[in-house]
Amino acid sequence: MSLIPCSQNVFFRQLFTRQRESARRLKYSLAALTGLIGCLAWAPNAQAVPAFARQTGQDCIACHVGGFGPQLTPFGRAFKLDGYTLSDGKKHIPLSAMLVASYTHQAQSYGNDNYMGSPPAGFSANDNFTALQQASIFLAGRITDHVGMLGQATYSDPGSQNLAWDNTELRYAHSYTLGSASGLFGMSLNNNPTLSDVWNTTPAWQYSYMAPPFGNSGPPVSPVIYNLGQSVVGATAYTMIDNSWYAEAGAYHNLSTYWANALHAGNASLQGEAPYWRLWYSKTVGPHVFEAGLLGFDARINTSGLPGLPTDDYHDIGLDATYQFLNGGPNIITANAIYMHERQNLNQALLQGNASNGSNTLNSANLNVAYWRDNTYGATLGLFQTTGSSDAAVYGNGYSSRTNSPNTNGAIFEIDWNPFGKSWVNPEKNLRIGLQYTLYNKYLGAKTNFDGAGTNARDMNTLYLYLWTAI
Template sequence: MGGFGPELTQFGRQFKLMGYTMKVGDQTDVPLSAMLVESFTHTQKAQTAAPANGFGTNNNTELQQVSAFLAGRLSEHIGVFAQATYSENGGLLGWDNMDWRYARMFSHGSHSGIWGISLNNNPTVSDVFNTAPAWKYPYMSADLAPGTPAQPMLLGGLAGQVVGVSAYMQLDGAWYMELGGYRSLSSAFLHHVNAHFDGRLSGVTPYARLAYTWNLPTGSFSVGGFMLNMRRGQVGTNDIGDSVALPGPTDRFRDFGVDSSYMYVNGDHTITVDGLYVHESQKLDATWGGGGSDNLHNTLQSLNLKGSYWYRHTYGVTLASFVYNGSKDVTLYGNDGSPNTQGESVELDYSPFGQSTSWHQPWANVRLGLQYTYFNRFSGRVHDVDGAGRNAKDNNTLYCYVWLAI
């Protein structure tokens, strides 16, 4: 949407399901592309400390992201989406989302569909729906402003730290099913690709996805669900300061999510409405046993709602709301012990080359974004959210960005 995504239309979903292998004519180009994001972040009140090395407590400009992509067809049935990213915040070049695919079409009697296998490094990055945690709104957001203190593991808790294989199938253009498993990558490997290491998974972490889509004359409507069941150990540091896995008990996280997405596309007008709810049950044998939490058993819940309207894929407006809540645990979360954080956001976008007839399509892609996020509550409080007099509204964030893609 809006010229160059990342939301996928029905055609975009089919392109991904077919393993990125579709091509135009005798196209043989190496599927390389790139993007750059420059941003400005302002919070209503300056933060008590700089959010990262090299930045101030407020009004920060940042080369937020420079990414190179190998994304497209490698052979008749094999394709790839692989991303490497540099960020000024941290000053590192590392790997990002990765999704290698093998896909084929099939037919059996009155049924037809697509099946495939995905090798990827982030549960839900293989998904084709706009509501999947790896692709949910906001697509660009401030990384130099206070964010949600706690959220379920399914919302990026394993991103870039694991490798997994999943098998998927779309049946009759309606049912979508995916089942896979993930294993931890070593801390040494993650250090080489400049990725975080938050602990080693115990065994294989299963992941499952089921969704049903109603294809409408002017769009689609889908309803589905997710499941992730993981155990993870604690993290320490070695003699040279690198993160390493510690022996001993593990923490268990069981996530169940439901989602829905509506898409309307009619001439100059595009509307999308998305919702995602995730419930997480925790059994914190490692954290609680080490004195890191008050409770052995905790829960977390998240609710994300978003509605967008685009005119001629050029002018866009998005309204969103978010709620994160869960068990009270003073040792784990501090203050009153509540992770309850909630608010709303509004975003205005302009993509001058968003139409198929725009100048130098499909090579020229630019998006200008203005986003404002308002917090009604932060870490369980409206006032004095950090014990030093900072209020929830002081974290309200004005975020502007320029997003270039070629």
């Protein structure tokens, strides 16, 4: 739960744009959503991946800022790095579930005569209530003293209408000593580059943590590392020294056609292995936590699937930083930032007429600052920006950009209420109600008339109200 040039465009639109069709829909008014919120506030106990809370005997705020995932505390990061193996010594059923209901309002309604196009089958042109935007089941917990896992399968609406493979990781970890230094060695088998990371800056975990099923949230174009989740499988090895220095390296590969179909995961069209690496350093000074890091990813993609053609090559490198103020008191402040730079060698796209340039660049930046009071009331401001090379075939033909540009920037404002998750008296209770507004200042290269048909950047603005609960 969950974020492009034109051979890219053809590839990613086939692979990552969710089908907006469904056979059955539950449609209610905003008043009905309010009623549902009232009911679920009294519903049986829920929390983010409650299987981990049951296993450790800790309340939700031990691992999560705001008492609800995915933003991790130092204890939560240590739990993940140690392979999800910390336990209270008792036997527990390692199962959890998550539900998301939502209401979405777009500044521009869906319509055959505008940029948004037709609405998903069974839904209205605007003001859509989705009673089951997302439903997930989790298999999560300790397997042995050194092995644990987090497995997720998700049904989405509007979406594929299938229970599909979602973020999944099997992890091994073991501590060691080297002279006077203490260390941790681990391995991760997972299906999403950066899923193994413990900071909320990287593509798999960065803000916004929940996004509307309609309209827009964030930039329409992003580096390739953002777009491979669940369609690949990879293995990485990592080590952390003195709880400060961290290094990780590994590689990712396509799922086989059989497993891609069986898991409803799609095919990433990777040619061979795609290497991934990660470095970071963290320091805790009193209540202040600091992190700075680098990451890199390289992918060769054969969109056509035809032998003998050159590949489109993508080289991603990123710089990230985190700050957290956690003093055990009522006030919590977090800040997360990442900048990604991508070099694209569009050999196949140029050959097939899907790109005007043989090489392009794409840059993305994401910054967010959050304040939490008593791990209950939260406010977040997120800023995003994408810049890159102009390309008529990629962005003009592929995205209807009048300026042939991917350049987009805007902001996300969000307020949240998390009533539960702060006491082990109710160990399985968790709920988040969030109100989010996405505002665009520039979209695909222009503030006004970005598509040449009169659509302005502000027409992409989206209001999103969601209820997120777990059991």
